[in-house]
Amino acid sequence: GGGEGEPPQVAGAQAARPEDRLTLLLRLRAQTKQQLLEYKSMVDATEEKSPEQILQDKQVEAKIEDLENEIEEVKIAFEMKKLALDRMQLSTALKKNLEKNNPRTSVLMDNMKHILKLNKLIMKSHQESWDLEEKLLDVRKKRLQLKQASESKLLEIQTEKNKQKDDLAVMENSDKIKAIQQNLQMEIQITTVIQHVFQNLILGSKANWAEDP
Amino acid sequence: MSVLRPLDKQPGLNTATILLVGTEDALLQQLADSMLKEDCASELKVHLARSLPLPSNMNRPRIDLIMFVVNLHSKYSLRNVEESLRHVDATFFLGKVGFLATGAGRESHCSVHRSTVVRLARTYRSPLLFCDPEVDGFRVPVAQRLVRMLQICAGHVPGVSALNLLSLLRSSENPTLEDL
Numbered sequence: 001g002g003g004e005g006e007p008p009q010v011a012g013a014q015a016a017r018p019e020d021r022l023t024l025l026l027r028l029r030a031q032t033k034q035q036l037l038e039y040k041s042m043v044d045a046t047e048e049k050s051p052e053q054i055l056q057d058k059q060v061e062a063k064i065e066d067l068e069n070e071i072e073e074v075k076i077a078f079e080m081k082k083l084a085l086d087r088m089q090l091s092t093a094l095k096k097n098l099e100k101n102n103p104r105t106s107v108l109m110d111n112m113k114h115i116l117k118l119n120k121l122i123m124k125s126h127q128e129s130w131d132l133e134e135k136l137l138d139v140r141k142k143r144l145q146l147k148q149a150s151e152s153k154l155l156e157i158q159t160e161k162n163k164q165k166d167d168l169a170v171m172e173n174s175d176k177i178k179a180i181q182q183n184l185q186m187e188i189q190i191t192t193v194i195q196h197v198f199q200n201l202i203l204g205s206k207a208n209w210a211e212d213p
Numbered sequence: 214m215s216v217l218r219p220l221d222k223q224p225g226l227n228t229a230t231i232l233l234v235g236t237e238d239a240l241l242q243q244l245a246d247s248m249l250k251e252d253c254a255s256e257l258k259v260h261l262a263r264s265l266p267l268p269s270n271m272n273r274p275r276i277d278l279i280m281f282v283v284n285l286h287s288k289y290s291l292r293n294v295e296e297s298l299r300h301v302d303a304t305f306f307l308g309k310v311g312f313l314a315t316g317a318g319r320e321s322h323c324s325v326h327r328s329t330v331v332r333l334a335r336t337y338r339s340p341l342l343f344c345d346p347e348v349d350g351f352r353v354p355v356a357q358r359l360v361r362m363l364q365i366c367a368g369h370v371p372g373v374s375a376l377n378l379l380s381l382l383r384s385s386e387n388p389t390l391e392d393l
Binding site for chain 2: 030031033034035037038039041042064071072075
């Protein structure tokens with residue numbers, strides 16, 4: 001950043017020590033570079049103007065938001081790339097440093113070994129927890145299947161029972177009806193027989209019913 | 214009809230210029246003094262104006278940042294700012310314009326509602342700062358913020374541009390209840 005704790009009268013021509021002058025020059029150089037960048041981007045921006053005039057208010061708002069989102073995405077991509085570059089630079093610097101120093105006795109190596117151990121542990125625990133979750137999932141699936149099977153079996157049993165009951169009822173009814181019918185018929189026959197016997201008795205006795213009750 | 218355009222002149226070496234537009238002269242003067250007192254590596258120049266357009270006969274340096282100062286106690290200052298906004302080129306609003314609302318501390322005296330200024334800032338997609346310059350404790354941090362913004366808008370901070378700053382500041386104005 002800008003606030004470097006320099007006294008503000010640096011712009012004046014004084015017998016400045018070379019370091020102050022150098023810092024000033026470097027700072028001015030950075031400034032000029034940044035300003036040049038701004039002008040360049042302005043020129044580029046005005047070159048690619050797409051004049052879609054007279055948009056509605058809502059459309060303009062939406063377009064502005066889209067453009068803002070684009071800016072954010074570009075920024076994020078840039079930051080990621082910078083991060084990746086920094087990482088690569090860091091790793092090469094580290095590598096060179098390690099090659100220079102005695103690799104066995106540095107604290108850095110101990111740290112790195114510890115880091116590796118911890119990472120392995122982490123990965124193993126991850127794997128274990130993943131396996132356990134898979135097992136849990138399997139058990140749950142099996143339980144669900146069993147439940148469904150038992151449900152269907154019970155349903156079957158119930159339907160069978162119902163059918164049996166229905167059949168029995170029908171059969172009973174028909175049985176009863178047949179029995180009743182048979183009885184009835186027998187009674188009718190008996191009554192008919194008795195009637196005939198009576199009639200024959202009366203005819204055989206040759207008595208006159210009307211005179212002698 | 215002179216319209217203010219950014220980047221229309223060459224920048225002065227190590228110089229950053231801010232333009233404060235507002236109706237309250239004393240207030241602007243106070244702000245200007247606080248800003249100039251700040252310890253800053255670049256040379257600061259503060260221009261004060263009541264309203265735009267600025268008289269075109271002066272030879273003035275390139276303006277890096279415009280701050281419109283609205284006093285929440287007076288509707289006139291709001292109207293003045295709205296009028297002056299028309300004399301600013303659209304490219305200025307890519308991070309080189311800001312709004313400063315003063316007097317929000319005394320709710321009873323506020324004739325301009327806070328949401329009006331908020332909506333104004335959102336329409337112009339520019340950052341909104343609040344300040345109560347009578348209270349000394351507020352003035353210094355606001356001046357520091359303004360100085361920092363000015364440095365960035367003038368291109369004195371390598372790696373950060375005005376647009377960059379704008380999108381950084383934007384994240385704090387996330388959808389309020391009014392939008393939903």
